[in-house]
Amino acid sequence: MTGTGTYKRRKGDVMMKKRVLAEVTINKEIAPGIFDLWMEPTQGLEEINPGQFIGVYLRNENLLLPRPLSICEVNADRSALRLVYRRAGEGTHELSRRKPKDGLGYVPILGPLGNGFPLEKGEGKRALIIGGGIGIPPLVELSKRLKADRQIVLGYQNGQTAGFLQKDLEQFGDVHVATEDGSIGVCGNVMDLIRKENLQADIIYACGPMPMLKAVKEFAGERGIPAYISLEEHMACGVGVCLGCVVKTREVHPHTNVHNARICTDGPVFEAGEVEI
Ligand SMILES: Cc1cc2nc3c(=O)[nH]c(=O)nc-3n(C[C@H](O)[C@H](O)[C@H](O)COP(=O)(O)OP(=O)(O)OC[C@H]3O[C@@H](n4cnc5c(N)ncnc54)[C@H](O)[C@@H]3O)c2cc1C
Ligand code: FES
Incomplete structure (x- = not known):
C-alpha cells in the first residue's frame, strides 16, 4: 500500500x-x-x-x-x-x-x-503522532525512525494504565497526555487535547481504537491533512488468505476488483481517506 x-x-x-x-x-x-x-x-x-x-x-x-x-x-x-x-x-x-x-x-x-507507516511522507514535516491505549506500542519505533518535527499525543482511559510507554516516547518528541477520567494531563480524549492545545500538523500518524481513528479521519479531512491510520482490527490468518479482516475502500483493489482491502496484508496502515471506517 x-x-x-x-x-x-x-x-x-x-x-x-x-x-x-x-x-x-x-x-x-x-x-x-x-x-x-x-x-x-x-x-x-x-x-x-x-x-x-x-x-x-x-x-x-x-x-x-x-x-x-x-x-x-x-x-x-x-x-x-x-x-x-x-x-x-x-x-x-x-x-x-x-x-x-x-x-x-x-x-x-x-x-x-503488513505494510507499516510511510516514513518518507513525513520527512521534514510537522508530524502529529497520535496513540490511544493499546494502539500506542507501534508509535515507539515510528517516533524513533521518523525524521520530522514530532508532537506525540497519547490517550489513556484512566490513571491506572496511564503513562505506559510515555517515558520511551519522550525521547523522540513533545509528549501530550489525555486521560478520559482526567487523572493525568488533559481530561478527555486525544482529539479534545489536540483542539484544546491547538496542535498543528502537516501529517498525522495514528493507531488506537476505532472511534479514535474515526475522529482522527474526520479531523484530518476537515483540515486537509494527510493521515495514516493503523487499523488493529480482529484478524484470523494474518497473511491474506482467509479474508477475515477486510475493510471497505474508496479505490478498487487491483487484484480482486472490489472495494475491499485486507487489513493484514494491504494494511494495517492506510491513508485515512482510502478506507471507509
Ligand atoms: C495489526 C494488529 C496489531 C495489534 N497490536 C497489538 C499490540 O501491540 N498490543 C496489544 O495488546 N494488542 C494488539 N492487537 C490486538 C491483539 O491482537 C488482541 O488483543 C489479541 O489477539 C487477543 O488475543 P487473546 O487470545 O488474548 O484474546 P481473545 O480471546 O482472542 O479475545 C479477547 C478479547 O479481546 C478482543 N479482541 C481480540 N482481538 C482484538 C482486536 N484486534 N482489537 C480489539 N479487540 C480484540 C476479543 O473480541 C475479546 O473480547 C493488535 C491487533 C492487530 C490486528
Ligand atoms: S486475517 Fe486472513 S486475510 Fe487478513
Missing part, C-alpha cells in the same frame, strides 16, 4: 513467511494487565517498518490462530524485538505467563507482517 490510492506490495513483503522461534528474554507487567516483552528470534528478521506486526503462536492447541501484535521496537541489528501487549483473552494470558529462560520461553512467531 502506498497511500496514493493503489495497493502495491512493498519490497520484501511476501505472503509466505517462515515461522521462526523467538526466545523471550524479558516479560514484565508495566501497568495493570499491560506487559512489556523482548524476544530474540533464533533467525535474523528482514527489515522492519514501524507499524508492522508479528503473528504470535501459542501452545494451547485450542488457539490455532496466531495473535497479531505490533512491533513496538526493534534493536539496531534486528536481533531483538519488543512487544507491548494487553492481557485480553486466553492467548495473551498464555503469553504473559512465559518466563524468560525457563525453557518454555520460546515462542513461534511469523513476520514481520
Whole structure:
C-alpha cells in the first residue's frame, strides 16, 4: 500500500513467511494487565517498518490462530524485538505467563507482517503522532525512525494504565497526555487535547481504537491533512488468505476488483481517506 490510492506490495513483503522461534528474554507487567516483552528470534528478521506486526503462536492447541501484535521496537541489528501487549483473552494470558529462560520461553512467531507507516511522507514535516491505549506500542519505533518535527499525543482511559510507554516516547518528541477520567494531563480524549492545545500538523500518524481513528479521519479531512491510520482490527490468518479482516475502500483493489482491502496484508496502515471506517 502506498497511500496514493493503489495497493502495491512493498519490497520484501511476501505472503509466505517462515515461522521462526523467538526466545523471550524479558516479560514484565508495566501497568495493570499491560506487559512489556523482548524476544530474540533464533533467525535474523528482514527489515522492519514501524507499524508492522508479528503473528504470535501459542501452545494451547485450542488457539490455532496466531495473535497479531505490533512491533513496538526493534534493536539496531534486528536481533531483538519488543512487544507491548494487553492481557485480553486466553492467548495473551498464555503469553504473559512465559518466563524468560525457563525453557518454555520460546515462542513461534511469523513476520514481520503488513505494510507499516510511510516514513518518507513525513520527512521534514510537522508530524502529529497520535496513540490511544493499546494502539500506542507501534508509535515507539515510528517516533524513533521518523525524521520530522514530532508532537506525540497519547490517550489513556484512566490513571491506572496511564503513562505506559510515555517515558520511551519522550525521547523522540513533545509528549501530550489525555486521560478520559482526567487523572493525568488533559481530561478527555486525544482529539479534545489536540483542539484544546491547538496542535498543528502537516501529517498525522495514528493507531488506537476505532472511534479514535474515526475522529482522527474526520479531523484530518476537515483540515486537509494527510493521515495514516493503523487499523488493529480482529484478524484470523494474518497473511491474506482467509479474508477475515477486510475493510471497505474508496479505490478498487487491483487484484480482486472490489472495494475491499485486507487489513493484514494491504494494511494495517492506510491513508485515512482510502478506507471507509
Ligand atoms: C495489526 C494488529 C496489531 C495489534 N497490536 C497489538 C499490540 O501491540 N498490543 C496489544 O495488546 N494488542 C494488539 N492487537 C490486538 C491483539 O491482537 C488482541 O488483543 C489479541 O489477539 C487477543 O488475543 P487473546 O487470545 O488474548 O484474546 P481473545 O480471546 O482472542 O479475545 C479477547 C478479547 O479481546 C478482543 N479482541 C481480540 N482481538 C482484538 C482486536 N484486534 N482489537 C480489539 N479487540 C480484540 C476479543 O473480541 C475479546 O473480547 C493488535 C491487533 C492487530 C490486528
Ligand atoms: S486475517 Fe486472513 S486475510 Fe487478513
